[in-house]
Amino acid sequence: MIDIAIIGKGPAGWSCAITARMRGLSATVIAPRNDTGWLRSAERIDNYPGMPQVSGREMLDAFREQALAMGAEEHHGLVRQIMPTGGHFMLLVENDVMEAGAVVLAMGAARPKLLPGEEEHLGRGVSYCATCDGMFYRGKRIAVLSSSMQGVEESGFLAGLVSELDYYSLKPHNTDDLPDLAVRCEAKPNAISRDEQGMVLATDQGDRHYDGIFVFRAAMPLGMLLSDLKTEGSFIPVDRAMQTNIPGVFAAGDCTGQPLQIAKAVGEGNVAAISAAGFLAKKG
Ligand SMILES: Cc1cc2nc3c(=O)[nH]c(=O)nc-3n(C[C@H](O)[C@H](O)[C@H](O)COP(=O)(O)OP(=O)(O)OC[C@H]3O[C@@H](n4cnc5c(N)ncnc54)[C@H](O)[C@@H]3O)c2cc1C
Incomplete structure (x- = not known):
């Protein structure tokens, strides 16, 4: 059981982890191995105090090193679902289950656009998890739709089970390592249905x-990640303590709304950690 599960390894997530460790709490920062955080693509940052003229990658590496040196843990994987259960939280991270006393959502502002019919058929012909559902398609014909290298990796596993595998890139990424069975399809997927x-x-x-x-995306829609989470458009409303509408779930950074800036994300990550510490202390 972790004290605070932090979803997202951008500035908000690392800042939250650093303050959580200062409070003596265990903190695990969770994000996909092939990180999709925005800052990684920034060539030069000039408006963050004390770190002039660094690239986004350099800044993120510095945040990460500091947090890990203070004892924060890092776990690779997309968080697919968060379930409040009996005073704590279960997190489905790819194929692992993790437990935490409090959760901080620091997932940035990127939101995936689902295909029409995708959500409706999830669990009934559409899957987000090769390990969980691959066996159901032994000897069968499948399509893999992916926006990242994760689809290539999971295709390697699925190719050992299925008879045919068509691969569709939802966004450009390297597909050199696709298994021999996979057929690269140029067509653009528009919708999913059943007949x-x-x-x-x-x-x-x-x-x-x-x-x-099978669909592999770099982020999850908020409603599918945590049911009952209140949202406003693609953002999560919070109070000044970074508390969402669900007790024990806090949010920080770009996912809470404008301005989408590093300094704001870092500040909110700090506040979320302090609030989560208060929540855990009250729970005893
Ligand atoms: C090109 C560019 C240049 C920029 N330049 C500046 C600048 O000069 N100054 C400035 O202040 N701001 C700048 N920004 C904005 C800045 O990058 C963001 O405000 C900042 O990164 C927000 O931090 P965050 O931690 O909230 O989210 P992000 O940095 O977006 O991190 C989100 C994290 O959540 C992870 N994630 C998402 N969904 C899940 C899930 N379901 N499970 C697990 N992990 C998940 C992602 O992989 C990522 O690690 C720039 C942005 C871009 C794109």
Whole structure:
């Protein structure tokens, strides 16, 4: 059981981890290995105090090193679901389950746009998890839709089970390591539905039939991540303590709204850690 699970390894997440450690709490920062955080692509930052003219990557590495040196833990994986259970939280991280006393959402502002029909068929022909559902498609025909290298890695596993695997890139990424079985498809997926023959993937080059469709994205829609979480558009409303509408769940950084800036993310991460510490102390 971790004291604070921090979702996202951007400035808000690392700042939260540093303050959590200052308070003597265990803190695990969770994000996909192939990080999608915005700051990594920034060539030069000039408006963060004390670190002039650094690249986004250099700044993130400095935040990370400081947090890890203070005892924060890092865990790789996309958080798929958070479930409040009996006074604490269960987190489904790829294929692992983690438990935490409090959760800080520091997931940035990037929100995936789902295909029409995707959410409706999730668990009924559409899957986000190769390890959990791959066995159901042994000897069958599947499509893999992916926005990142994760799809390439999971295709390596799925190729050992299925008979046919069509690979669709939702965003450009390196597909050199796809297994031999995979067929790279140029068509653009538009929607998912089902008919009497199975799952239908509608593309700009016509409909294609599959037994199952695996989708790998770099982020999760907020409603699917944590049901009952109040949102305003694609942002999470918080009070001055960074408290969301769910007790024990705090949010910090770009995911709480404008301005989308590093200094604001770092400050909110700090406040979220202090508030989470207060929440845990009250719980005893
Ligand atoms: C090109 C560019 C230049 C910029 N320049 C500046 C600048 O000069 N000055 C400035 O102040 N700001 C700048 N910004 C904005 C700045 O990058 C953001 O405000 C800042 O990164 C926000 O930090 P954050 O921690 O809230 O989110 P992010 O840095 O976006 O980090 C979000 C993290 O959450 C992770 N994540 C998301 N969903 C999940 C999930 N379901 N499970 C696990 N992990 C998840 C992501 O992988 C990532 O690690 C720039 C942005 C860009 C794109």
